[in-house]
Amino acid sequence: MTLGTPNTRKLHVVTHGCQMNVYDSARMADLLAPLGYTTVDAPEGADMVIMNTCHIRERAADKVFSALGRLRVLKEETGGRMMIAVTGCVAQAEGEVILKRAPYVDLVVGPQAYHKLPELIAQVHRTNKSVLNTDFPAEQKFDFLPDAAASQGVIANLTIQEGCDKFCSFCVVPYTRGAEASRPAASIIAEATRMVAGGSREIALLGQNVNAYHGEGPDGSAWSLARLLAELAEIPGLLRLRYTTSHPSDMTEELLLAHRDNHALMPYLHLPVQSGSDKILNAMNRKHKADDFRRIIARLRDLRPDMAFTSDFIVGHPGESDADFEATMALVRETRFALAYSFKYSTRPGTPAAGLPQLPEEVKDARLYELQAELRRQQDEFNASTVGLTTPVLFTGTGRYGGQIAGRSLYAQPVVVESPVELTGEIHTVTITHANPNSLLGTLTQSKETKAA
Numbered sequence: 215m216t217l218g219t220p221n222t223r224k225l226h227v228v229t230h231g232c233q234m235n236v237y238d239s240a241r242m243a244d245l246l247a248p249l250g251y252t253t254v255d256a257p258e259g260a261d262m263v264i265m266n267t268c269h270i271r272e273r274a275a276d277k278v279f280s281a282l283g284r285l286r287v288l289k290e291e292t293g294g295r296m297m298i299a300v301t302g303c304v305a306q307a308e309g310e311v312i313l314k315r316a317p318y319v320d321l322v323v324g325p326q327a328y329h330k331l332p333e334l335i336a337q338v339h340r341t342n343k344s345v346l347n348t349d350f351p352a353e354q355k356f357d358f359l360p361d362a363a364a365s366q367g368v369i370a371n372l373t374i375q376e377g378c379d380k381f382c383s384f385c386v387v388p389y390t391r392g393a394e395a396s397r398p399a400a401s402i403i404a405e406a407t408r409m410v411a412g413g414s415r416e417i418a419l420l421g422q423n424v425n426a427y428h429g430e431g432p433d434g435s436a437w438s439l440a441r442l443l444a445e446l447a448e449i450p451g452l453l454r455l456r457y458t459t460s461h462p463s464d465m466t467e468e469l470l471l472a473h474r475d476n477h478a479l480m481p482y483l484h485l486p487v488q489s490g491s492d493k494i495l496n497a498m499n500r501k502h503k504a505d506d507f508r509r510i511i512a513r514l515r516d517l518r519p520d521m522a523f524t525s526d527f528i529v530g531h532p533g534e535s536d537a538d539f540e541a542t543m544a545l546v547r548e549t550r551f552a553l554a555y556s557f558k559y560s561t562r563p564g565t566p567a568a569g570l571p572q573l574p575e576e577v578k579d580a581r582l583y584e585l586q587a588e589l590r591r592q593q594d595e596f597n598a599s600t601v602g603l604t605t606p607v608l609f610t611g612t613g614r615y616g617g618q619i620a621g622r623s624l625y626a627q628p629v630v631v632e633s634p635v636e637l638t639g640e641i642h643t644v645t646i647t648h649a650n651p652n653s654l655l656g657t658l659t660q661s662k663e664t665k666a667a
């Protein structure tokens with residue numbers, strides 16, 4: 215390996231998994247920019263490829279090794295010059311396995327050590343040996359990463375919290391992302407302010423357990439998510455706020471009320487419930503019952519009648535009977551989701567449920583099929599229900615075809631309208647005329663800027 219000439223190095227970042235990884239990938243690129251790395255869209259000929267990985271489900275982890283095999287060929291084509299780094303949750307959980315199975319990988323860096331990337335890259339160059347850093351002192355990562363001052367566009371992600379202390383039976387997050395840690399409010403507000411100055415109008419606050427947020431406020435007391443949202447809503451030019459991902463047990467009364475009182479908060483919540491059976495929720499160590507979820511949904515619909523909900527489900531957790539699955543279907547049918555993600559339970563090494571007797575694959579397949587059919591129906595119904603509505607759309611840029619502009623509804627649905635003028639960064643009212651499976655079409659009805667609500 216040789217050092218390229220500064221200012222001429224090409225960096226390609228591949229991101230798997232959640233929005234948190236998208237955010238981390240952008241921060242890593244920012245961190246390497248002063249070293250002369252500019253990002254390129256393809257791995258061919260790159261000086262450095264970072265694969266930012268996801269370990270949440272078995273299939274996500276398997277993807278890493280097949281992708282690494284392809285990168286190996288490209289690395290050989292560069293005469294070994296291309297540096298390959300694996301970051302993210304697979305790096306954290308399986309760092310040593312990666313170096314054993316794919317010795318051509320130069321760097322394995324866990325999510326708590328991204329701020330050390332420049333130093334670790336230098337170490338690889340110096341020693342000509344692969345470097346593994348999956349240290350777990352959660353403390354300072356947030357302090358050392360450059361913030362997202364660079365414009366992410368009209369809709370931006372901002373990580374405010376990381377890690378999780380909930381230890382759901384099926385989940386690797388507490389092991390890969392570590393204990394729950396919240397950023398101080400002042401640094402979040404400063405970062406959001408810079409994002410808005412750079413053109414962002416909607417900010418999604420990210421965290422694996424975002425509604426457990428309890429960062430230090432400027433006054434030294436712990437701020438709740440509701441408190442932080444109230445403060446962020448006051449940033450001039452910030453039109454919309456949302457947060458993801460939440461846990462039902464942390465939906466405090468204060469946070470529920472924020473959905474009525476915070477003018478920037480979108481009427482939209484991603485609240486994973488995983489199962490509708492109390493027996494399975496208990497086996498999952500979810501610490502809430504199906505009725506707690508029902509109560510949250512009902513209260514939010516009461517406080518904000520136009521609320522829409524999305525969720526995550528797992529079918530086939532160990533111990534799930536036909537009756538348990540029916541309870542999930544019943545919860546889905548009565549809740550009516552705008553959209554939901556559903557997965558077959560997959561064993562994750564080191565998690566409590568991995569050691570339990572597993573359900574046959576055919577049973578999981580059949581349940582997933584039935585659940586997804588119902589969720590698809592609900593998504594179509596939700597999209598169809600917006601046809602004829604006159605609703606605010608935040609425009610993010612041009613559409614795929616000439617004369618079209620694209621934006622997002624209050625529920626983050628992509629909306630496309632014909633318009634002779636670009637309205638990027640502005641909210642305008644649109645009458646929805648047609649619903650596609652994953653997007654809406656509409657016509658501009660007025661051109662007065664309005665807030666999120």
Ligand code: 5AD
Binds near residue numbers: 270560
């Ligand atoms: N198997 C299947 N799905 C899982 N998820 C997390 N762990 C597993 C697993 N072991 C799902 C949950 C979570 C989403 C991000 O991924 O539904 O909310």
Ligand code: SF4
Binds near residue numbers: 423
């Ligand atoms: Fe994983 Fe979410 Fe459970 Fe935490 S609350 S362990 S991130 S599923």
